[in-house]
Amino acid sequence: MAKKAGVIATALFAVALAGTIGYSVIERSQSQRPVQQEIQRELQTQTLKGFVSVDVEPFLKDARVQKILADHHLRIEIARIGSREMAAKVQAAPAGPHFFLAAGVLAARMITDAATRINLPTVLYSPFYSPLVIASWEPVAQILVNNGAAAKAGDRVYDLDLARITDFMLERKRWKDLPGHESYDVSRSILIATTDPRTSNSGALYLALTSHALNGYEVVTDRETARRLAGRIAELFKRQGFQENYVNTVFEDYLSIGMGKVPLVFLYEYQIVAHAMAKRPIPPDAVLLYPKPTLFSKEVFVALTEPAKALGELLSTHPELQKIAVEYGFRGADSALFKEAVGRAGFSVKERVVDIVDPPSGEIMAEMIDVVAAAMR
């Protein structure tokens, strides 16, 4: 009996204790729930290693992007390398990376080729892209219009006849040789500033696009034509002089020194759009010329593992991620959204860029780059 009473007492005490402790347990579990969830998520979360191009690195490092990925149990560890170096990094997991996010289909093709060689299956996604454009100035664009090389296509936006302007350049015309040049009375040769095609992707894409224009708007497919055209185009690089020319400098000179030094500069649309979206100043008479046709630089996601596929899928379809990508200057699925967002930032782009060509094959490109490199020696 006494024993029973003792048990009851103990039980009561236990209940009483549970009452007070229980409260605090609930309290704590409420405050701890995120932590627990985090631990939970941590257990489920997969860490994916990948190599990415410089273009997309700031986007991937955006805290909002990482949050969305975390919500989907994904975490990424990225290293930035040149897109053309990526193929050399292909290796099966766990030593190798889960994914690549490369600038351009050429680089992606090199990666998939390397993967095929070691029997590694790949899945490709193209979450966003950016057309190649030529940034210029209202007075310069006007001269091109006067000479049939450009046509106005909207506010601060022109279509460019690349074949015609390339002819001007190859004929070594100066700005002052063009009729109606009074708004830009300059004796410099007409030249489009680019990056060095031997080392940089956008320079190589300029070569690709110009070869297409000179080839009667046909993609170059044979070596002989490639060598012949590259031989002509080489001087458009050579005459620029490249001693201080690395990726950022040309665009920086365009923005800060302006029309007197850089009347025309070949770049990814995202470069100037990202600048505008970050509310950094763009001179009011800056305009964009869209070569017709132009190339897209696609950011190609190459998945080497199952979880990487989920990441590729997410980047391509998640509406919020697509919206954030626009802030970094990239176009995704929705062109209207893109144009509107850029407009709100005080700049202007062409809504639909529909006239698109593919670059020549990797082999043909390599051939043309070799010819240009030899000429620049």
Add this chain to the structure above:
Amino acid sequence: MNEALKAMAKVAVQVRMALAFLLAMVGLGLAACDNAPAPSGNGKAAPDSAAFSILATSDLRDAEALAGMIQRATGVKTRFVFGGTMESADKVINGKADADAAWFANAKYVLSDPAGQARVKMQEKIMLSPLVIGVSRSDAQRLGWTGDAKVTWKAVAEAAQSGRLRYAMSNPASSNQGFMALMGVAAAFADKPEALTLADVRKDRVREFLAGYKLVGDNSTYLSERFIEKQGAEINAFINYESWLLSLNQSGKLREPLALIYPHEGVATADYPLLLLNDAKRADYVKIVDYLKGAEAQRWLAEKTLRRPLNPEIARQTASLFPSGRLLVELPFTADRAVADALLDAYMNQFRTPIASVFVLDVSGSMKEAGRRQGLVESLRFLAGGDDSITGRLARLASRERVIMLPFSTTVLPTQRFDIPADDQAKVQTFAQIRRYADGLRMEGRTRLYDAALAALKLLADEKTESPGYLYSVVLFTDGQSNEGLDLAGFKQAYRQLPTLARSIPVFAILYGEGNVGELEEVAALTRGKTFDARKVRLPTVFREIRAYQ
């Protein structure tokens, strides 16, 4: 020779390609850093590491206060070391800069050399200043160059040729402004400015332009002092950075303000890249660049040094400090180092007004002491082609140059004259004669300094009467006190009696011994020359320096 050059060029291109790639990668790195948050203002001192040292050219002295500002804003202790342009470029190229970064008006010369490219790990432009022509306002009006007038380089060259434009400019062979101006003029007159070869250079035009080059020197401070003295009938223009000329206009020291002329075809612009040399200090470098391109430093540079900001927002806010309404066209700059070198060579040996000088040489007994004679002989040999480095080549006696050796000891000794021929073969022989002459110098007797100096001025005045198409100067070298003939007071008195022509010739005096510093400074000041200190620097180096003023 040709084959060797080709082989070298090939290696150069390969290195350049590798480097261009490296630079591209580096550029990417920096691009990413731009997105990083700006460094916070808390000044944590760098732990134990030595200060971040920046080798800067002397035209950046006005920016030295940035060192303290950088440290306050970023915590990176920063120290400036100043040097001459070509000398500093030489050091960077040869890996002897002994600094974490270099800051030059432009890096074109360094980066057109493959070895130089390999030294530069990163570069970021900080600010801008175009190289323009400041013309005394009244003369600018007479030339019709004021208001909205479109002044072409052709008009500039013609004015120089006809004597209506007489300008001061730093020496193209030793300093950046002069070099940039020369390259710019060559590009402005070329039919194919973007692919300039020496064959495309319009030598006639370049020569016309250089006909107006009347005041030579190596640094802007020296040139400004002389310009302030001579502004008017003798000199009426100054080619320099816009920032320097605007400052000069603000200084109130000019007889009349300068109208700034931006020739129509374009100008060369200094873009002041900060070059990272020591890769181990990359993190500090990035912080410094972020700060220098930020609002505070950019505004300070615009307001205090009158250089144009690269930050577009600050550029807009400070636009009123700079002449406006004119499109600043940038002249193309050839990437080809061989063309730059050839142009410099042509400048010295063909285009420039040739030099005529008397070297007044102390060969008294005291010169036997402690390697003094050896120093002098070496210096003369150096001028006669003994050194093949960039600076050595620039110091070498040039075609058409006239050199008169005037030794003295107890008496003023007989002169020996050397005319440097244009022909390379003949030049080699003349150089050999000069070296033999130097080797044959014998030191004995006392020091008749002032009579010798006076004789030199008289001699050159006679020469100048006969052939005015030279730039005349006296180089005065002595290691001791004058103890024969005229003393300083006697010299001064005799100097005042000299004809104007003789008094227009500067004396460049070398401080070598200890006892004569004050006197030589007076001689330099009296003749509007300059002293050069050889007490701590090797004598051949000092001779090289003097060459930039001749």
